[in-house]
Amino acid sequence: MLLFSVALVLTACGGGGGDEMTAGATPTGASATQIASKAVTLPVSTYSPASAELGAWTVLQTARALCGFGALRQVARLDAAALAHARYLTSESVANASSGLSHLETNTGNPSYTGYEPWDRTQHQGYGTQVAEILEGTTWNYDVANPPVFPSMLERGAQSMLNLLTTVYHLQGAMYEGADVGMGADLQTLVQGTSKREEYRFGSLNGYQTQRIKLGQGQLATYPCQDSINVPPAFAPAYETPNPFPAITSAQQTVGPPIYLKADAGQVLTLTDSVVSSNGVAVATTWLTRANDPARIAPFQPYIGINEVFVVPSAALRANTSYQVKLVGYLDGIPFNQTFTMSTGQ
Template structure:
């Protein structure tokens, strides 16, 4: 279940997954070679310091988002404790009402005013409550786990996985690369016994914002940023459109229908971005792509406007990519009528 909403220049997105009775997982590092190709080595990136606790989901999310933004030119963020407080309170609110009702809930709205974590209906109400202001973007993700044998996953890894999931979307990715220079993270995990099983409710959220023009990140006239970008590694091989709401590919209603990881292109608001050609290749094999823009965005916000603005576009592989492989991406088009080209290599995860 997912949802998405805008308020003027503010917006919020959510993503929810439910997992089955027994969960297990594995991992792998970069720089390995597989039959499907060679993986790029990880590029060193200087991540700003934060006060998030070692081992916390907040730190995991912070590291993934900061690395993506710094590497790809969207700009580093500054931790804001007021946004931290708003994000954490909302995560606790969602878990509180989920456990009280017995139904897993993920929403940007807070409606149970008697709940101890209630601080406001909209995300901007809650950030105002905590003293920040109302120019914010919220992205949130959740998992509802039921398992039989004490399975758990380190919180820092959960936070990292949550942010990577949010960045492997269309509308959520816009939120992750929002213009605000301030950011806050909040995560909450609650576990209860249900008969012979354990049940976990996990909520993770990020709030990005700015209070004045000085805290709004600008790329500069004629400058383009993309995510993924040159040197991006561990990119997921698939994206499930049905898991995002609104669904960027409405005809794909089943979770068995997948595409490849969306590639986001952005210039500053007020400029017009036009993509005229795109290609993604691996080992000489070209992957078909489709382009989502303001002109063909299948979804409209509450003001009747496309979610994808005229300064944004997405190039989406129409099939899943191979794991542990490096892909060459070539893009061209215009920015306010002036031509641009961009080529880079990115690697998928396992």
């Protein structure tokens, strides 16, 4: 069973102002090409070589650096907040014999409790309140005598981040303009007679205190983008909270991977045409914009800003297939016509 939940705190108080970082600068460090057809230079982290955090870090940083959103810097205080919350979630799930995934911590008696809201927990660790948190979790139930072949923690982390990037609101959170990031993962197992239940939780916190990443005036970034490979061909909206397509309530019903367009906050992005095709055959798509976004941060505030658009194929794409994407519109009244090729995976 795969669980998703998301909270995007884009307008929380604290942490504003200060210097800005420019997206597109090439950081130093090891390269990774798991989701890119060309080498991408990534910043170095302090995560353990076999950890879920390193797997997720590699996928997220590759996606951001490849597609022009800008690489992030690891911040230990955000790591601590993310890890404490992952431990809170796994311990609560094991103690209550019920799988749960939430941005809220309600049991103050839990040793891993550090605050009710995500920004309470980052503040507890000495960081500010301007953060976006994305979470993913899996639950495995199996017979002790016949255990499944489990992925390594490194593989789990990479898959967690790839799952989060193949969504709407989680993808938005992953590409948040905060320059800082921290990650945490935890795994706990409960034995019940001849059965075992494994609870795994992963969280990523992207935030800023004095620095935000700016794309630049008139600049547009997309994910996926040119040279994106192994893009999951299907997305099940019912697994995401909030659900970007509330009419789709069955986890068996899928659409294609969302394509995210973003400019800097304050700029107005208007899409007038989009084509997603393979070998000249176009697939049907739908758009999610601020005007038709079904989710709300507050009673009247949509998640999607005037500087953002999602293009979502109406049905799952074919696996292991190249797709050509054409995006046409206006950014602050200036026309753009952007094309790229991406490839799906399994």
